Amino acid sequence: MADPRFFSSSGPQRLADIAAVAGAQFEGDGERRFTGVASLQSAGPDDVSFLDNRRYAPLLAETRAGAVVLAKAFAGQVPSGAVALVTAQPYLGFARVAALLHPPVQPRPGIHPSAVVAPDALVGEGTEIGPCVVIGAGARIGAGCILHPHVTVGPGVEIGEGCRLHANSSVSHAILGRGVVLHPGARIGQEGFGFAPTPDGRFETMPQLGRVLLGDFVEVGANSCVDRGSQGDTILGPGTRLDNLVQIGHNVQTGRGCVVVGQAGIAGSTTLGDYVTLAAQAGVAGHITLGTQVRVGAQAGVMHDVPPKLDVIGSPSMPVREFWRAMARWRKLGTERDG
Template sequence: MTEPSNQPEVSPVFFPEAQKITIKQIAEWAGAEIVRGDGDLTISGVVPLDAGVAGTLVFIDNPKYLDQLTETHATACLVSKKHLEKVPEGVIPLLAKEPYRSLSKVLAKLYPSAMRPLPATSERGVSAAAFVEDSAVLGEGVIVEAGAVIGAGVVIGAGSVVGPNAVIASNCQLGELCSIGANSSVQHSVLGDRVIIHPNVSLGQDGFGFAMGAGGHIKVPQVGRVVIGNDVEIGAGSCVDRGANRDTIVDDGTKIDNQVQIGHNANIGKHCVIVSQVGISGSATLEDYVVMGGKSGVSGHVRVGMGAQIAGVSAVHEDLAPGGRYGGVPARPIREWFKEITMIRRLAAQGSKKKEN
């Protein structure tokens, strides 16, 4: 006799299917132009190029996938001018200046529930299994899930969600429409509006401060805060230490990936992008629009200029000028780094030939 399986017979669906939308509506959302075809046709989903079938929307941005574009059977494709001629007949080209950004606007309309983390359960309001201090102030529509702890004097703005087992420590402030992921810890922190904190994030814990000496290392009290601006997103497992004698700041619109460490007194500007496993040491400054690739790092008291881009696995030990592209250890202008790598490869190849001879 066959034993019953514990596996579900049908794969779970985590987001509802998109409603059918006309190509005209898609073009309006995307800020795109219908180059040819019937704008009254409908699509009911967005899929990768190689999965494109009738009734779906695809996009092309990376030339690596041009072969897939020529073979797609999707109803419509978001495409830039440089790839427009590659869109096959029978597929409606939607001409967009930046197809990927246009796609994000369409997806936000089709799947609004995916724009911020969802509550873990269907329970609304404050769970009976949560603990909320009497002096805490919760705005309209706030959800506090089971196991969460809200400390004394906490203020949480309207529409915010505090996930299961998250802790909002005394006197912290959260703006409106914030999402605090499961098992996250927020202390000594002030958050703006629409901040997204994914699971297992820690905000406002001690900065790593010690007066070191031969007789032992003396702990230096960390008496600053963490101040998070509006529309900041912080990925799972990341940590932002509170300041030692001033605030640690992450300014408006900055996006931080999983497993990132930001040290005490760091000042992160507006709309920075910080990829996974980056480490930013204490009192470092990133000006607005800085991009840091994965596993790169910035030493303490270093300033990275506005709009600078740092390649993955690079180490920044000195101030970097605005707008440049940098890479290597230590980080230097990327063309210089590439030249050095090329020279090292040539020298290595010459050495190998000599050994063979």
């Protein structure tokens, strides 16, 4: 059960409406009402639950959930009294049910008196500017946004409609599309890491004169960093999602729908095609290219270009199949006896 101190509820919803948002078929009384969502183990008769991973299928027999979103293959295992909500995409369907029953927070339009908004900044209609937010000269914030406390928006920044900038995040030298989400402490648009050594052993900063462009619906995780370009821009394609503590160097460019999991990093001037995924703590060197749908394993270190659709792992990385074969033999080195 979602804690009502933290999550609003839309009140009881009709099964027919729930099935509609889930894109699911069901048998039974469409007027039956449900109030919440929960896991198979903790759900009660007024909750909707889901099954997406076949390893959890054994939990179906004992669930007390009133309804379960799942694939057709498992529909027969739902206990009597529970409704099977059958769909080809149970995870997506359940996400939509959860959002129906617990709608996301909406902006409370207005600018908090403690916020510091430059006189020439533009704030769109219906946007909420929270306490202690600071917005620099000439910045433009779209309609329907929420800027949470202690957000810093630098001069000239443009933010599209419906964005969410969470507490203590900062953005400068950047243009954000629609529906962009910055989680708490995310850092967007700061100077990249570039400097020239001098003959007498000092470093001089290379001016970083580019920007960050975040496509529509990009999300940047808590305390993650996206540096602005040096010449030219750092670009995250539409729908790209970064988890927490991710590092994106200057002039990186990603395609559409890339996914970068926690603590992974991409060094400067590297290019990712569409739908590339980096697992946790992976690293990608600078000035290389990863093709469409490449998948990089956890803790991998990628030093060279990777062709489309290849899965790589290891540090330095290699194709997954070769890695596991080598690793199996390597493990033997640790268990077999000498000669």
